[in-house]
Amino acid sequence: MNQEWLALMIGNSRLHWGYFQGENLRHTWDTSHLKEVINPIRLPNDYLFFDISSTLPLVVGSVISSQTKLWKNYQKFYFIKLEDISLNNLYPTIGIDRALATLGAGERYHFPCLVIDGGTALTLTGIDSDRTFIGGAILPGLKLQFDSLSSQTAALPNINLPNKLGDRWANNTKNAIISGILYTILSGIQRFIDDWLNKYPESKIILTGGDAENLYNYFQQDNYEQLSNLIVDQNLIFWGMRSLYILQL
Numbered sequence: 001m002n003q004e005w006l007a008l009m010i011g012n013s014r015l016h017w018g019y020f021q022g023e024n025l026r027h028t029w030d031t032s033h034l035k036e037v038i039n040p041i042r043l044p045n046d047y048l049f050f051d052i053s054s055t056l057p058l059v060v061g062s063v064i065s066s067q068t069k070l071w072k073n074y075q076k077f078y079f080i081k082l083e084d085i086s087l088n089n090l091y092p093t094i095g096i097d098r099a100l101a102t103l104g105a106g107e108r109y110h111f112p113c114l115v116i117d118g119g120t121a122l123t124l125t126g127i128d129s130d131r132t133f134i135g136g137a138i139l140p141g142l143k144l145q146f147d148s149l150s151s152q153t154a155a156l157p158n159i160n161l162p163n164k165l166g167d168r169w170a171n172n173t174k175n176a177i178i179s180g181i182l183y184t185i186l187s188g189i190q191r192f193i194d195d196w197l198n199k200y201p202e203s204k205i206i207l208t209g210g211d212a213e214n215l216y217n218y219f220q221q222d223n224y225e226q227l228s229n230l231i232v233d234q235n236l237i238f239w240g241m242r243s244l245y246i247l248q249l
């Protein structure tokens with residue numbers, strides 16, 4: 001079946017969109033949060049824009065209820081709730097983005113899996129081979145760490161995420177901030193991964209979210225010995241939505 005549908009993940013800093021034909025994810029893009037629902041939805045297709053009819057089914061996951069409410073009059077609106085996710089032992093307040101991403105990761109790469117989502121917040125979420133949630137962690141994401149340091153101090157400048165990891169022992173302010181944040185995050189995540197792989201040696205480790213590519217590159221520059229076990233996949237949440245929605249097509 002090739003029915004078209006839209007997937008929308010309402011994240012903390014922006015909206016993440018996916019355009020599907022049946023099971024095939026044809027296009028993904030990000031936009032800023034909406035003030036109102038504009039009709040029709042505009043799908044950026046490389047340099048062109050074309051409009052999607054508002055009758056397309058829209059599958060929505062959201063961690064921001066005020067953004068969800070904007071869609072209440074949309075015709076074919078499927079809102080994903082935690083109860084829809086076929087994973088065991090999820091705690092009631094876990095973010096739907098974490099649940100969807102781990103579901104998508106397991107469906108795509110097999111369970112057990114550990115998902116590391118480098119978003120506004122950085123989260124780790126681990127699922128075992130019985131699709132049971134084992135546990136996870138939440139910390140400020142990369143950009144948030146840089147932003148909060150500069151906004152709460154007088155002398156520390158705001159810095160964009162660098163491509164290069166740089167020297168651990170820095171000798172200017174900018175590089176000291178980069179070193180402090182990045183080396184600390186990397187060692188912390190490595191400890192989580194190593195611990196997880198001790199328990200679940202056959203597990204996949206999947207990086208996703210806005211910072212996934214950067215994190216992978218930093219791990220590479222740091223010569224992380226588990227690099228070959230890391231996968232970058234920006235579409236985990238969409239794979240999770242697909243596995244739920246496809247049943248209804």
Ligand SMILES: Nc1ncnc2c1ncn2[C@@H]1O[C@H](COP(=O)(O)OP(=O)(O)OP(=O)(O)O)[C@@H](O)[C@H]1O
Pocket residue numbers: 010011012013014015063097117118119120121141142143144161209210211
């Ligand atoms: N255009 C962009 N806008 C915002 N963040 C970006 C952008 N490009 C890369 N990033 C990086 O992505 C991170 C935010 O990730 P993402 O967009 O996945 O977050 P999010 O929308 O809050 O999603 P989630 O709520 O699922 O974490 C930031 O730490 C930032 O460094």
Ligand SMILES: CC(C)(CO)[C@@H](O)C(=O)NCCC(=O)O
Pocket residue numbers: 012063093094095096097098119120121123138
């Ligand atoms: C942790 C975030 C902000 C990551 O996007 C989101 O998943 C969320 O709002 N979670 C709720 C709290 C929890 O997951 O325990």
Ligand SMILES: [K+]
Pocket residue numbers: none
């Ligand atoms: K909050």
